[in-house]
Amino acid sequence: xxxEGEEQGSGGYDSSCIFCRISNNPERDSELLHSDEELACxxxxxxxxxxxxxxxPKKHVGNCKTLxxxxxxxxxxxxxxxxxMLRKNSVTDLExxxxxxxxxxxxxxxxxxxxxxxxxxxxxxxxxxIYRLNSYWFITADQLIERLQANVRAS
Numbered sequence: 001x002x003x004e005g006e007e008q009g010s011g012g013y014d015s016s017c018i019f020c021r022i023s024n025n026p027e028r029d030s031e032l033l034h035s036d037e038e039l040a041c042x043x044x045x046x047x048x049x050x051x052x053x054x055x056x057p058k059k060h061v062g063n064c065k066t067l068x069x070x071x072x073x074x075x076x077x078x079x080x081x082x083x084x085m086l087r088k089n090s091v092t093d094l095e096x097x098x099x100x101x102x103x104x105x106x107x108x109x110x111x112x113x114x115x116x117x118x119x120x121x122x123x124x125x126x127x128x129x130i131y132r133l134n135s136y137w138f139i140t141a142d143q144l145i146e147r148l149q150a151n152v153r154a155s
């Protein structure tokens with residue numbers, strides 16, 4: 001992947017990207033909780049809450065800072081998959097969740113991935129810092145959607 005987070009390889013697949021490999025050919029130690037033509041969902045290997053999932057596009061997409069208004073529907077679909085996974089796991093209080101992305105350069109993997117955490121009220125001390133609202137390193141899904149919608153209106 002380039003430093004700008006552009007798509008790599010034919011069909012947007014980057015064989016060097018762990019999230020591309022997991023979402024398209026589940027790794028030995030990973031289990032897909034959701035998979036469709038566009039998105040995959042799996043558990044985070046370092047959970048920050050009792051329910052901590054990652055929703056990723058199957059095609060390699062860079063980090064959230066590289067997105068354009070063309071990605072608005074993708075991000076909205078990621079949010080819907082995340083909420084659906086929580087409901088499937090009996091999380092009923094969708095007001096006590098945290099959905100968001102790490103803002104570059106604070107991304108451990110340069111493949112767009114939505115963190116889905118619940119219940120947010122049970123985040124530990126370190127997780128409250130890592131997934132902190134209104135910080136320089138974490139942006140909520142709603143904030144990213146607002147940014148992309150503003151780009152649509154401006155163009």
